[in-house]
Amino acid sequence: MLSLLDAAIVLAKVLFFVLFPLSLVPLLVWLERKVSALIQDRPGPNRARIGFIRLGGLVHLFGDTLKMISKEQIIPRNAYFFYYMAAPVIMATVALIILPVVPFADVLHLPGFSLSFQLLHFDAGILWYFAVVSLMVYGVILAGWSSNNKFALLGGIRSSAQMISYELPLGLSIIGLIMVFGTLQLNEIVVQQGDLLFGFLPKWGIFIQPLAAIIFIVCAFAETNRAPFDLAEGESELVSGFHTEYGGMLFGTFFMAEYVAMVVASAVIATLFFGGWQVPFMDTQALIDNAPVLLQVSLVGAALVLFGLAALSFRWYQRKKGFYGDIRDIEGLVYAGVLAVAGLGALGFLGLVLALGFPAWGGPVFAALAQMGMFIGKIMALCLIFIWVRWTLPRFRYDQLMFLGWKALLPLSLLNIVVTGIMIYLTGGLNT
Amino acid sequence: MKQVKVKTIKREKMSFWERTYLLPIFQGMGITFRHFIRNLIGKGPNISVSYPDEKKTMPTGYRGKHRLTQRDDGTVKCVACMMCATVCPAHCIHIEAAEHDNPEIEKYPEKFEIDLLRCVYCGYCVEACPCDAIRMDSGIYTIFATKREDFIIDKEGLLNVKPQDPSTARPLQGMPPLPGSEAGSRDLPMADHA
Ligand code: SF4
Ligand code: SF4
Numbered sequence: 195m196l197s198l199l200d201a202a203i204v205l206a207k208v209l210f211f212v213l214f215p216l217s218l219v220p221l222l223v224w225l226e227r228k229v230s231a232l233i234q235d236r237p238g239p240n241r242a243r244i245g246f247i248r249l250g251g252l253v254h255l256f257g258d259t260l261k262m263i264s265k266e267q268i269i270p271r272n273a274y275f276f277y278y279m280a281a282p283v284i285m286a287t288v289a290l291i292i293l294p295v296v297p298f299a300d301v302l303h304l305p306g307f308s309l310s311f312q313l314l315h316f317d318a319g320i321l322w323y324f325a326v327v328s329l330m331v332y333g334v335i336l337a338g339w340s341s342n343n344k345f346a347l348l349g350g351i352r353s354s355a356q357m358i359s360y361e362l363p364l365g366l367s368i369i370g371l372i373m374v375f376g377t378l379q380l381n382e383i384v385v386q387q388g389d390l391l392f393g394f395l396p397k398w399g400i401f402i403q404p405l406a407a408i409i410f411i412v413c414a415f416a417e418t419n420r421a422p423f424d425l426a427e428g429e430s431e432l433v434s435g436f437h438t439e440y441g442g443m444l445f446g447t448f449f450m451a452e453y454v455a456m457v458v459a460s461a462v463i464a465t466l467f468f469g470g471w472q473v474p475f476m477d478t479q480a481l482i483d484n485a486p487v488l489l490q491v492s493l494v495g496a497a498l499v500l501f502g503l504a505a506l507s508f509r510w511y512q513r514k515k516g517f518y519g520d521i522r523d524i525e526g527l528v529y530a531g532v533l534a535v536a537g538l539g540a541l542g543f544l545g546l547v548l549a550l551g552f553p554a555w556g557g558p559v560f561a562a563l564a565q566m567g568m569f570i571g572k573i574m575a576l577c578l579i580f581i582w583v584r585w586t587l588p589r590f591r592y593d594q595l596m597f598l599g600w601k602a603l604l605p606l607s608l609l610n611i612v613v614t615g616i617m618i619y620l621t622g623g624l625n626t
Numbered sequence: 627m628k629q630v631k632v633k634t635i636k637r638e639k640m641s642f643w644e645r646t647y648l649l650p651i652f653q654g655m656g657i658t659f660r661h662f663i664r665n666l667i668g669k670g671p672n673i674s675v676s677y678p679d680e681k682k683t684m685p686t687g688y689r690g691k692h693r694l695t696q697r698d699d700g701t702v703k704c705v706a707c708m709m710c711a712t713v714c715p716a717h718c719i720h721i722e723a724a725e726h727d728n729p730e731i732e733k734y735p736e737k738f739e740i741d742l743l744r745c746v747y748c749g750y751c752v753e754a755c756p757c758d759a760i761r762m763d764s765g766i767y768t769i770f771a772t773k774r775e776d777f778i779i780d781k782e783g784l785l786n787v788k789p790q791d792p793s794t795a796r797p798l799q800g801m802p803p804l805p806g807s808e809a810g811s812r813d814l815p816m817a818d819h820a
C-alpha cells in the first residue's frame with residue numbers, strides 16, 4: 195500500500211519533473227535570443243520593462259507569453275481538425291515524459307527514509323528514452339500532413355526521413371556504452387561514472403567512448419530538430435515547415451516542445467557521457483564526509499561571486515548614468531543593491547552554520563543538493579552548446595544530411611561496437 | 627559559327643579533415659565564441675543604435691518626409707505651379723491655388739496636401755519644383771498615425787516639418803519686390819540658387 199508520505203513524494207516528484215523543464219523553457223528562449231545577439235554583434239532584447247526592471251531582456255518573456263496566449267487561433271478550413279489539434283499535444287507530451295527516467299541526484303539515505311531522485315525507475319532505463327523519443331516524429335508528421343499545406347507536408351516528410359536515418363546510429367552508438375557499463379539503469383550508469391580512469395580522469399562516458407559520444411551528440415541534435423538539422427522547418431525554402439499553419443498557442447506548444455526536447459536531450463547526454471549528477475572527483479560518500487567544509491567554501495564562493503556581480507552592475511550604473519533620462523537610469527543601482535544584500539545573506543548563512551554547528555542530516559542533504567546543482571549546471575552548459583551550435587552552423591542540405599546519417603554515422607557506430615567488443619574481450623572490461 | 631568557350635570551374639576538393647566536418651565545425655564555433663566573449667565583456671563593435679534614445683543622422687540625399695520651404699518673411703514659397711502634382715507618379719499631391727497679393731508671385735497654394743500613404747518617396751516632386759519650394763530633407767523616416775486620414779499632411783503640417791540640418795532651413799532667395807517698392811530689382815535672381 196502506498197502510504198500518505200509516499201504519495202506526497204511521488205506527487206512532488208511528478209510536479210518537479212513537469213515543472214523543471216517547463217520553467218527552463220522561458221530561460222532558454224531568453225538565452226537563445228541573447229546568445230545569438232551577442233554572437234552576431236547585436237545587443238539583443240533589452241527594451242521591455244516593468245517600471246525600471248528589464249533584467250537584460252528577461253521581461254520580454256512575459257510579453258511573448260501574453261501575446262501567444264491572447265492571439266486569435268486561426269485553424270485552416272481544410273485542416274484535419276483532430277490530427278491538427280493532436281500534433282502539438284503529442285509533441286509536448288512526448289517531450290515531457292522522457293525526463294522522469296533521468297536521475298537528478300544519488301539516492302538520498304537518511305535514517306529510516308530514502309529518496310531516489312528519479313520518478314520512473316525501471317531496469318530498461320535508457321531504452322525508455324529511445325522508445326519515447328521516436329514518438330516525437332509523429333507530432334511533426336501529423337502536423338505536416340493534417341494542416342493540408344504543401345510546405346508543411348514537405349517539412350513533415352523530410353523530418354520523418356531524417357528521424358529514421360538518425361535513430362539507427364543513435365541507438366547503435368549507445369550499445370558500446372552499455373557493453374562497458376553492463377547496465378541499462380541510468381542511475382547505475384551514473385554511479386559507475388564516479389570512478390577514476392587511470393587515476394586522474396573521471397570515468398565519464400565521453401572518455402571511455404569518445405566515438406560513441408560524438409555520434410550520440412550529433413544524432414541527439416538531429417532528434418531535437420534543431421539547427422543544423424532543422425530541415426523540417428527550413429524557413430528559407432519551406433516557409434516554416436511543419437508548423438506553417440499553426441499560430442497562437444498551438445504554435446507556442448510546438449515552440450515549448452522544441453525547448454523541452456532540448457532540455458531532455460541535454461539531460462540524457464549529460465547522464466550518459468558527462469557523468470550525470472557526479473561532481474567530478476567526489477563521489478557521494480566523499481561529498482557527505484566533507485559536507486561542512488564544502489558548504490563553507492561554496493557559501494564564501496557564492497558571496498564573492500554575488501559581490502563581484504554587484505560591483506559590475508554598479509559600474510554599469512555609473513557608465514549609463516543619465517542615458518535614458520527617466521526611471522530606467524537607477525536600474526543598475528537597484529541590482530547592485532539586491533546582489534549585495536544576497537551576498538550578505540550568503541555570509542550570514544555561513545555565520546549561522548558556523549554558530550549552530552553542522553547537523554548530522556546535513557551531510558546527505560547537502561550531497562544531494564550539490565549533485566542536483568551539478569546536474570542542472572551540466573544541463574544548462576549543454577543547452578548553451580545547443581544554442582551556440584545553432585547560431586554557428588548553416589543548415590545541412592538534404593543529400594548531405596542523408597550522406598552523413600547513412601554513410602558516416604551508421605558505419606562508425608557499428609565500428610564502435612566492434613572495437614568496444616574487442617577491447618572488452620582483451621582487457622576484461624573496465625570493472626575488473 | 628562561333629565556337630562557344632567553355633570554362634570549367636574545378637570544385638575544390640575537401641581535405642580529409644574538412645570531410646569529417648568536425649574540425650571546420652570547431653573552427654566555426656571558435657569564431658562565434660570569440661564574437662560572443664568580445665560582446666559579453668563590452669569590447670564588441672557595438673554598432674547598434676538604441677533607437678528611440680539615440681537617433682541616426684540620415685545622409686544628405688535621404689528622401690524623408692516632405693516639407694514646404696518658406697520665404698524670408700515666413701510665407702510659403704510655393705507658387706502653386708502644379709509641376710509637382712503633375713509629375714508625381716502616385717498622384718498623391720493635391721493643390722488648390724489662390725491669387726497672391728503680389729502680382730509678381732501671381733499664385734500661392736490655398737491647400738497643399740500630400741497623402742503620405744500613397745507617396746512612393748521617389749523625390750520627383752523635389753526635382754520638378756522650379757522654385758525650391760518642396761524638399762524631402764527632413765530626415766524623418768518614421769511616419770505614423772492611427773487613422774488613414776491622419777496620413778494626409780496639409781499645408782500647415784508641411785510648413786512645420788523641420789529640416790534635419792538647420793542651416794539649410796530656408797532656401798537662399800530673395801523676395802520678388804512688391805510693386806511700388808523703390809528697389810525694383812530682385813536681390814537674388816532665382817536661377818542662381820539651385
Ligand atoms: S516623392 Fe514622388 S510620390 Fe511622393 S509626393 Fe513626391 S513625386 Fe509624389
Ligand atoms: S512644383 Fe514647387 S512651386 Fe510648383 S506647386 Fe509644387 S511645390 Fe509649389
